Amino acid sequence: MLKEERQAYILHQVNLHNKVLSSHLSEQIQVSEDTIRRDLTELAKEGKILKVHGGALSNSFHQGITSSEVYAAEEKRTIAMKAVTLIQDGMFVLTTGGTTIIELARILPSELRATFITVSLPAAFEYANHPNIEVIVIGDRLAKDSKITVGGEAITKIMNIRADLCFLGVNAIDADAGLTDNDWEVVQVKKAMIATSRKVVALCISEKVDTTDRLKVCDVDDIDILITELHPKAKKLQPYSRKGVKIL
Structure with a gap:
């Protein structure tokens, strides 16, 4: 190559996965680390990525990035618009981080009254702009790469919540392998x-x-609903439907 x-x-x-590991790329491309x-x-010197210890991050991790600068922005907006239809007044909603979650936060109806609980600082800032949303940030140690709070205290706090909905940003999904990721603490x-x-609810381009x-x-x-930008009857999504997952 x-x-x-x-x-x-x-x-x-x-851009696709937001974060990559040098070791994983080395295996995929079959070159040295x-x-x-x-x-x-x-690539970092050219301003195309953010180089971090052990790998790299997408530029979407910069605070203040606009929707037009996000990879697959149109697809993520379509997913967010579908996701909004699931939220009702009075709900307690848990969310992870990621650019699709941020897009969801940006398009919440102004009249919606709900409580959003998140470990993501960028998502929390977006929720805070909403006139009728209560925002709860789960505190603990901040993972600077992903701007998500992680650790035992965060997990304990999450386990004491009974959320009506959980929106998961997805790194990878396979009908047999399930949902997978590349960050141990985010996985927990x-x-x-x-x-x-x-x-x-899994949100996934x-x-x-x-x-x-x-x-x-x-x-x-283990997930109830999978939302992509595709039509729910798309052939690619049928293996997930056969597993009992509702497709939107």
């Missing part, structure tokens, strides 16, 4: 949210459907 092809692949993976690190350094937070919520990552979050049948 030529350098230009390799870097284009890396950039796509960063030193080569990957050099590629990440070059997601597991706690799933365990304590009456209904779990279709490009992440039928993909897997290193760490398992849950089985597909």
Whole structure:
């Protein structure tokens, strides 16, 4: 694979999954981690990614980023518009982080009265702009890469909540492998949210459907609803429907 092809692949993976690990990219492309690190350094110098210890982040982790700058922005807005239809007045709603969750926060109807509980600082800032939303931020140690609070205290607080809805940002989903991610501490937070919520909704652009990552979050049948930008009857989504997941 030529350098230009390799870097284009890396950039796509960063934008798709928001965060990538050098070790994982090395395995996927079958080059040394030193080569990957050099590629990440070059891409970072060009302003295309954020290089961090062990890997890289999408530029979408910058605070103040607009919807038009987000990867697959139109698809994520479509998902957010579908997700909004599930929220009713008086609900307690748990959310993870991610650009689709932020898009959801931005389009909440002004008349909606609900309580949103989140571990994501960027999402909390968006909820705070809403005139009738109560915002609860789950505190603990801040994971600077993802701007999400993680750790034992955060998990304990989550487990004491009985949420009506949980909206999960999805890194990868596969009908057999389930939901997977690449950050151990974020996975533990997601597991706690799933365990304590009456209904779990996965928000996922279709490009992440039928993909897997290193760490398992849950089985597909642990979620109640899967929302993508595709039509619910799309062929790609039928394996998930057969697992008993409602498709929106």
